[in-house]
Amino acid sequence: MIPSSLLVILLSGVLARSPLHEQKAYLVSLLPREGRIQGWSRVDTARIYEGNALYDFIDGGADLFFEYGFRRALSVEYQSAGGKSINLEVYEMKDPGSAFGIYSIRSGEEATQVDIGQRGNAHAYYIMFWKGRFYVSVASSDSTGECRSGLEATARAVDQNISSKGQKPHVVDLLPAANLGMSRYFRGNLGLSSTSILDVKGLFPVVDGAIGTYRDHTTVLLRYGSAADAERHLADFSAYIKTDERFKGYQRRGQMAVVADSGNRALCFGHSGLYIIVSISSREAIAKVSCEKAISLIRGH
């Protein structure tokens, strides 16, 4: 019989070499080396949140991460001699598409682009970027020069430690490129509704989709598992807006349909293959042209 103490040692050895342990160790290896961020030191050991434990970390904020596909997150705090603090969070997502998606939804329109990660942006007191299957957020206690330089140094150090890059989801590349401002990627209702542009009843479930913001309109692409699914959901959506009092003036226009919402915006929508395309603008003509453009681009692919 194996003594229990020996069993513990043996099990510890097995666990120490387990894939889970290695995955966590890799996450920890992405942290800046001790002393790498001048003037800042780590307050305590890094905390790792696996699966549902994310609720313990960001509580109500966890659902959006689960919608995209969450694996684990690491959190660590740094402090300066003057008592300022920086919180670094590294989220390991299911795949690069998930990491790009969560970044695209959370990055905001008032940001300054920075050459960190595959795409990154800086705000007054935080920097976020995505690279490979990782989404990284670094936030400081205020926006003083000391904090801003600490933020940037921390973000760049993590960027360097992430070795592999990843591909953006294909659907994002289907957005018409001319005059495209922001492009966002979603995998469910939380991602789509966080942009507050479209009431989604009748449209779900989608596989995924993209939102393109342009100067005078917004285009939304929703991808389904099959062309039949897309067609069916478009019929559901049409039936819904014909009866909902917030929409008025439903009209078929060839392969598309147009309706006005409660904000007097024109919604023009159509279908091509796996996709439902919705264009929204304060001017009906622009909504129609942009919807046609997106449909023909998808057909071309």
Added chain:
Amino acid sequence: MNQSIDRREFVKRCVVAGAGIIMGPTASKAFMRSGSPAPYELSAVAGDRYFDNVMKAVDALGGMRRFVQPGNSVGILVNSPLGGRAAFTHPDVSLAVVKMCLEAGAKQIYALNDISQKYWRRSGLYQSMKPEIDRIRYSDEKTEVSIDKGKVLKKADISTLLLSCDVYINIPIIKDHEGTKFTCNLKNMMGACSGSTCRRFHFGESSGLLGLFKGYYSNVEILAQSIADVNLVRQPNLCVVDATEILATNGPSGPGEVRTPKEVIASTNCVAADMYATRHLGLNWEELLVVKYAQLHGYGPKTLKEISTKIL
């Protein structure tokens, strides 16, 4: 963690709580009426002195003695789990409430969720108010309550102290929320619930796997309805809302855009305060499901005209 309550006190409290639970709907009605006299009252004070402005806002409603009688136990529900900037109630706001309650003669202050010392240390008043902070006690004991009038949430594991305290004060922060679009008093009630109850908010009482397959659209509706339902258990006697520095995007955890209305709101009704507070996020309360469902339950105003408002 705050100081634990002693065993004798806790048993006494459980007995009181148990009586309330056995009384069921009757107890709920008593709670509902205790803090919400019509017309609904609200005061708002803007400025940099958050601590002082809480006092002014509560004074505008008649002062803390209107809500807290000498010898009362007071439960405070603070949105205190630490997140980034503007993601938690400013500790000065919470400390002002604590100070006012003690000055009004409160026998005991109970935290209805776990408030860490790290949270209090973020206040510049931490050292001077350490004696008051040390008087706050906490227990994570939960009691299962039935919610007969709940539309989707029929029962909940909720803070035993919430059920037993004489006076319940909700102290949320206004901020963006990815699901409900807005979090304030109504949503903050989830802080008094167990983790397993909060999970049910996302998938309903009996939906289980079906809830997962239905997708998040229906879940957002269930979440909003569950929040409205759980507030049937007990509404606050007083709401003190932090609208000083608020997270306008990427809520509830951030980081995201921070706005600084520098306002403190006090109200006798949680729905009234939430309706008023939506303006700081540029939202229309009429489009918020959680407000709509709370109104349908009948424990708040249906229009802003029903709220007697003092802006100081």
